[in-house]
Amino acid sequence: MSPIRAHSKSRFAGRSLSVGRLVFSVAAASLVSAAVAVSAVLPAFQPPVDGAPVDSRWFAGYYDVTLESGEQLARSPLGDSAGGAVLAFVVAAADDECTPTWGKAYSLDQAAQLFELDRRVERMQREGRPLAVSFGGVINTELASACSNATELTASYRTVMDRYGIDVMDLDIEGEMLTDTDASLRRAQSVAALQAERREAGGSLDVWLTLPVAPYGLTPDGLLQVEGMLDERVDLTGVNVMTMNYGTDGTAAPMSSLSIDALQATASQLTAIWKERELPLPEGGVWSLLGATPMIGQNDVAGEVFTTDDARAFNEFASTKGVARLSMWSLNRDQTCGSNYPNLTVVATSCSGIEQAGESFTTILTEGYEGTPSGRPAATTHEEVVSDDPTTSPYPVWSSRTYYSAGVKVVWHGSVYASKWWNEDGPTPDDPSLDAEGSAWTYLGPVLASDVPFALPQLEPGTYPEWSEKTLYDQGDRVLFEGTGYEARWWSQAKDPSLSVLDRDYSPWKLITDG
Known part of the structure; x- marks a missing residue:
């Protein structure tokens, strides 16, 4: 990936089912259906359908942090749902450099400086909107591969989670990382160590394992990832399957049907794994361990399209079963492409590739999913209006007697704002009588204790x-x-x-x- 991004390479590029795998997938899906019919004889293996409690089911779309720069990211609504957003993807700075970065494009400090990520995270948390961080993905080098040992890897994970004050970790394992046994062991050991640290400090760390899936369920390599985590005593919150890019020609079945098959098969697989290890399932059964992430609109496989109708059918199934988590790839893509984008079969990073007719995938998939990622209520902060000190503020304090160009940042009442257009002697940046569109200023977030005074x-x-x-x-x-x-x-x-x-x-x- 270039210092900005590679538009031509999709987030999930290169992962699809071969013809042989597809044939096996269809056959395996039939076997799963047959297994359900036999479940009356073997009730112990039938996944319970109670599912996660309604108030703890959550939706949070993935947000690709590397796609924006300047003020655009800071202005974007990072997760308007109760579940917030999953920030993606933290990877290594280089193949042999155990330093966390955002998509290899930005260091953590650069993300704070260029598009106010730290401030944006703090704002969401103060407003009671939670966040999770996703490590990995199919592009770039995963930290577990770049770090030479578990201690080093644990430190990198800790750096990210502590910096943003987040307690939900998403591990997106795909591509070559599925078969890297050394990296898999380091990853499991590091996550277990970080969970232990958090518990000893009176905190917590929820861990989701995100894996590719076929209509017949998790691949053998994916199953080994789950087993490896459990063997290293990771308290696995759940398994999130990427219900996308199956490798069909788009005519075998609707994407929602293929995805429902994938979830049902995965539920049976996880039930068997927990049974083999004599681990108790959550109170709601195996569906409380499951999450699903469709790729909205045009998938990387040209003939596969996840429509808004698919989203409704999939949400209905997930709600009925009590699937604990729903996500989507991605919040950045949840809009109809503009008329200047002619080839909709080529996946775009900023639109879905289909006509959404004013509908939002986020709205559809959020239906019935009003919980938070950790299941714990998101805390909100109520603060008094503060007096701004020019000697400690990270940007100049706003004044009605100054001219401001578009993009200029100021501090006002303990918050940071960016100018949307050239202005002077207008309303204060926090004028409550103006909505976001009418104000000349965009609220970015609060002044942080870590901010360096403007000079x-x-x-x-x-x-x-x-x-x-x-x-x-x-x-x-x-x-x-x-x-x-x-x-x-x-x-x-x-x-x-x-x-x-x-x-x-x-x-x-x-x-x-x-x-």
């Missing part, structure tokens, strides 16, 4: 001549003003260079950032 870059005295209001400046001239360097954009005289920091449109000066 302009300083240069050595004599680097450039000192600015003078009496001097006539031409384009390209450079000056120092209060220790900061500025470059003239066009002819000017007596124009304060420091105003260009906030007014980038009309000031004849621009801040020098290259020294």
Whole structure:
């Protein structure tokens, strides 16, 4: 993946069923159906249908953190459902570098600086909207592969989970990582160690294992991943199956039918695994251990399309059985593609590839899923209006007497806002009489304890001549003003260079950032 992203390579690219696997899948699905008929004879193996308690069933779509930069990500609604969102994907910085990054495109610090991820997470948590973090995915190097030992891997996991204050971990294992036995062992040992740490500290860590699935259920490699976690005494919260990209020609059956077959088969497999290890199933039975993640709209397999009707049928089945978790790939794609995107069979990262007619997959799949990922109520914070201190604020404090260009960030009443368009002397950024569309400002999130006070870059005295209001400046001239360097954009005289920091449109000066 490039420093930004690779549009041509889908998140789930390369994972589909071969013809042989498909034939086996259909046959296996028939066997599953036959097994249900025999269940009256062997009731011990029939998965209970009670499912997860209604108030603990949750929906949270995946959000690809690497797809946006600047202020777009900060403005996007990261999970309007009660279950919030699953932030994806944390991977290694390099094949042999055990440093967590977002999709290898951004370090954790870069994500905080470029699109305010830390602030956005804190905002959601204060508003009572929970989050989970997903590690892995099919693209880039998974941390369990890059880290040389379990201790190192545990530290990387801890860095991410502690930084964002999140207690739900999603492990997306697919592709080559399914057969890497050394990495699988490190992963299981590290997760078990981190869970133990959290328990000793009086906290918790919920762990979901996300795996590819076929209509006949989990693959043998996927089953080994589940067994490996249990063998290392990981308290596995559940198994989330990726109900997508089956490798059919799109005519074998609706995607919802194939996905329902996959869930039923997986339920039987998990029941058998828990029985073999003499582990008690949750009170609601095996369905309390299950999650499902369809790929909305056009799948990577050209003939496979998950429609809004599929979403309704799938949600109805999941609700009836009491499936604990529903997700989708992805929140970024939950909209109809624009008319300038001509080839809808090529998966787009920012739209579904189908006509949604104003409907939202999120709304459909959320029906009946109003819980939170951890099952614990999300805490909300009520804070008093604070007085802003310019010496400690991460951005300049807003003033009605200043001009602001689009994209400029300010602090007001303990919160950070970004300007949506050029403005001056308008309502305060937190004016309660304005809705989000009518305000010139976008709320990004609260000022954080970890924020560094705003300061302009300083240069050595004599680097450039000192600015003078009496001097006539031409384009390209450079000056120092209060220790900061500025470059003239066009002819000017007596124009304060420091105003260009906030007014980038009309000031004849621009801040020098290259020294």
